[in-house]
Amino acid sequence: MYRAVLVALTAIALSAPALGQEPTAQAARVQTAIETWLQQRTEVEGVTGIAAYVSLGPAGPAIEAFAGTTGRASDDPPVDQDTLFGMGSTSKSFAAAIILKLEAQGLLSLDDTIAKWLPQYPTWGDVNIRRLLNMTSGIPNYSETEFIARAWVEEPKRNLTAEELVQVAYPTGTDDLPVTTGYHYSNTNYILAGMIAAKATGTPYPDLVQELIIKAHGLHSTFYSSGTYPPEVVGRLAHGYFENTACAEYQPPDCKQSWNQPLIGRDIREDSTSWMQAAGGAVSNARDVSRWMRAVFEGRVVPPKQQAEWLQMVSTKTGEPISDISPEDPQGFALGLVQGLLPEGQGWFYQGTTLGYRTLYVWFKADNVLVTVQTNSQPNDEVSKLHEAASAIHAALKEQ
Structure with a gap:
């Protein structure tokens, strides 16, 4: 069994109570919720720690809580405010924000095609940025x-380039990957978007993230690299464990063993993140993720025209535009954002998963509560229950 020491309450609610509750009692219940989750999921998911940040309003109050340790070694320290986790695809919102900011500046349009900006990929020339x-x-x-x-x-x-990543998916006439219709989740889309942003500005994508996202929005514990992170960032990262035995999408349907089998149990903390880049390469803590996503949903990142474009959704069932979700179309994908029907009601959420980390935020819109939880493993999808931690936190806030 992996070591998972439960850490005492590390942060309490700030400022006024929320949802009619007394803040210290709420914070204690949130702490209990994540400790319980960690006890239940340590062996099943291979995690050793969890961080949670609960934003109860744009200016506060907030609840911050941590449980467990940063890794499996006996001397690994507790998870705390300084601990970083991979954001994974939650940082696709950075790429969407940069594109929309550039559109607001008149440097590009969502209707621009790949042919205009990246003519080296003529097969995809008619595909627009949207x-x-x-x-x-x-x-x-x-x-x-x-x-x-x-x-x-x-x-x-190995530090792969964006061009190398795209070339893996680009058709050559031999063993081409299958083309899809409708909605299909593909990280290649966001690598291309990052390349377009760099081309339109003449600025490397990591510099755009630093200037337009991290510095502009005061994200003091958020970092982005297109390759290997420096020691001072790696030193703050929790150890990240790969535990996913599932076959990859492009393996045969009767696949018996994943290409990734040799990775099982490995700590990937010091590995290059170059394989993710604009598709999900950022690292952060739960506080910064919450701060960023609240700014996104409150319309403080881009002008109103671009905000409306940002939230326009397609059905994840059909790929067709939808104005709202419904029981018939319960989940919509916007521009790096997802809206769905949750057990607690309608909300926006995203779980970013990398080789050894998961970051999940949920904006419970009706209550104006934004919950972010982070942990340090990637198990099989059917085993991953980080959403239960977010739901338990939301229930703890409302408990009388």
Whole structure:
């Protein structure tokens, strides 16, 4: 059994009570919720720690809580405010924000095509930026290929370029990956979007993230690299464990063993994140994720025209535009954002998953509560229950 020491309450509600509750009591219940989750999921999911941040309003109050340790070694320290986790695809919102900011500046349009900005990919020339960001481009997903699996297993420190990632998915006439219609989740879309942003500005994508996202919005514990992180960032990262035995998307339907099998149980904390880049390469803490996502949903990142574009959804069932979700269309994908029907009601959420980390935020819109939880493993999808931690926190806030 992995070691999971439960840590005492590390932060309490700030400022006034929320949802009619006394704040210290709420904070204690949130702490109990994450400790309970960790006790139940440590062996099943291979986690050792969890961080949670609950934003109860744009200016506060807030609840911050931590449980467990940063890794499996006996001397690994407790998870705390300084602990970082991989954001994974929750940082796709950075790419969407940058594109929309550039559109507001008149440097590009969501209707611009790949042919205009990246003519080296003529097969995809008619695909516009909007379709990249809402996952309806039909472009295959490079990160589900054997090439990427071999890089993870055999060359974990290799710094791949964006062009190398795209080339994995680009058709050559031999063993081409399947083209899709409607909605299909593909990380290639966001690599291309990052390349377009860099081309439109003449600025490397990491610099755009630093200037337009991290500095502009005061994200003091958020970092983005297109390769290997420096020691001072790695030192703050929780150890991240890969525990996913599932076959990759492009393996045969009767696959018996995943290409990623040699990764099982490995700590990927010091590995290069170059395989993610604009598709999900940022690292952060729960406080910064909550601060960023609240700014997004409150319309403080881009002008109103771009905000409306940002929230326009397609059905994840059909790929067709929808104005709202419903029991018939219970989940909509916007531009790097997801809205769905949750057990607690309608809300916006996203779980970013990388080789050893998960970051999940949920904006419970009716209560104006934004919950972010982070942990340090990637198990199989059917085993992953981080959403239960968010739901338990939301229930704890309302408990009388």
